[in-house]
Amino acid sequence: MHPLITLILLTTTLIIPPKTAEEILWSGAVTDQSASVVVGNRGGETFQVATDQHFSNVVFEMMVPDGSRLHKFLVDGLVSGTRYYYGFDDDYGSFKTFGNQSEWKLLLGSASQSSTNSNIFLDMKEQEADVLIYLGDMFIEDININNIELYNQAYRKVFNSTQKHLLKSLPVVYMWDDHDYGTNNANYYSISKEAAMEAYNLNVPHYPLAIEHDGLSPIYHAFNLGTVRVVVTDLRSEKKPEVEQIMSRKQLQWLRDEFAEYKQYSVVLWINTQIWIGESSSADNWRGFSSDRAIISNIILELGIDNLVSVTSDSHMLAMDDGTYSDYSALGGAGFPMFNVGSLDRSTGNSIGGPFSHGCFSYENHRIQQYGTLIINNTNTSTPCFKMIGHTIDISEPVLEFEKCYPWMKRGFLAEERVGITSSCLILYSKPYITVWLLIGLIYCFLSGISIILVQKQQRIGSLILVLLFFILVLLFLLVLNPVYVPIIVFPVCTIAWIIVAISNRERLEKFYHRKVKTH
DSSP states (O other): OOOOOEEEEEEEOOOOOOOOSSOOEEEEOOOSSOEEEEEESOTTSEEEEESSTTOSSEEEEEEOOTTOSEEEEEEESOOTTOEEEEEETTEEEEEEOOOSOSOEEEEEEOOBOTTOOOTHHHHHHTTOOSEEEEESOSSOOOOOSOOHHHHHHHHHHHTTSTHHHHHTTSOEEEEOOHHHHSSTTOOTTOTTHHHHHHHHHHHOOOOOOSSOSTTOSOOOEEEEETTEEEEEOOOSTTOBGGGTBSSOHHHHHHHHHHHHTGGGSSEEEEEOOSOOSOOOTTOSSGGGOHHHHHHHHHHHHHHTOOSEEEEEOSSSSEEEEOSSSOOOOSSSOOBOOEEEOOOSBBSOOOOOSOOOTTOEEOBTTSOBOEEEEEEEEOTTSSSOEEEEEEEETTEEEEEEEEEEESOOOBOOOOGGGGTTSOSOOOOBSSOHHHHHHHHHHHHHHHHHHHHHHHHTTTSOHHHHHHHHHHHHHHHHHHHHHOTTHHHHHHHHHHHHHHHHHHHHTHHHHHHHHHHHHHHO
């Protein structure tokens, strides 16, 4: 006997675009008895929900109406702690309803190229986590036109990349950042803000937002993972740099109200898409909005919150802090553990903010493919614990780890105590094998240059030295730009240069060779 299924179908009728290789299909807003699923461009086909991937035990099926561009399904009446499969015969995804579990495994990530081909998403899928929390920049499109179809295309592009393997395999909690909300450093004044908000509501299977008004609203919200309260702030659509406000006063009050209920939960997890630690008055993150940061720190101190953990992003590195440097309260005692996650797939890494008590990890001049896992356990007891783990695609072991059991809040360094402490974190210049190739390339080039000078020592040696110096300057430029390019360019260029010199000095080389032969 099938469970009672209540299906709310939200259909938006638009002009149907040509069907691409893959269409939007993902789940979110999962509870112990319900889930939301968004289906794209499947008009006239039968949508199913089943307890097996072959759809032999179907608990619901419905024909998707013709002429529909996107469908958002809210499926209710499900059984807690049960895995369900949804979709179609040729394409499906899955989610597991929440149960009365004492351990939660969360995947954490941010920032990926729109059409990524990275295998990191397959690696993440193998973690078999309960939820994926995506902290912005799901696509890098920098849309600056208030056109919803551009956002619809961007979401479809994501599902034609390797991200689809992960996004279909588990429930997703998604909060935007700048490149998928608007352009770089986009804020309240973004030209495309309304289109971004409308597209989010149409394309994303999200939990109920704190503010609902015609689909055009900030997208901050909160939900429960058993006894864990997850609070997701929107730090883009209300940011006003001219008054140094990273969020509206309404959202700030909402955040305070959420924090005030901390005693009802084993852990309060704050999904905070901006780097929190560091000093920089012009920064497009908490470092440049220090007054709001101090207000929130003082709220944490005033309320006496003792179970707060935060995940941040918008920097291309992994970083962890145990509360030593996250305390910006006036009197101290508001230091909370923080885990920065980035990036899933970006061309280079960077180091923003800091310092961090447990360090950071990234490559300054190499493709970055990193993510985090957060395991929260003992949530049904008075002593919950958490474990932060940082992963990068080419290293099998975790590159960063930190775990702690309740209590974990602490008194960190206050403003006056930070004087003389470097507000940064050192990351690797490049991957080790690139560095080795770089050294080999430079040595090869140097030897080639010496041999050229020896061959040409009787002619225009001054000009040759100038050419060599110029070539060295070009190498230095490539080194600063990206060391990956150096070995690729050095070997052929040096070899070609040596061949040209050898051909142009063939007679001299022949005489030199014959002289050596006669000597022997």
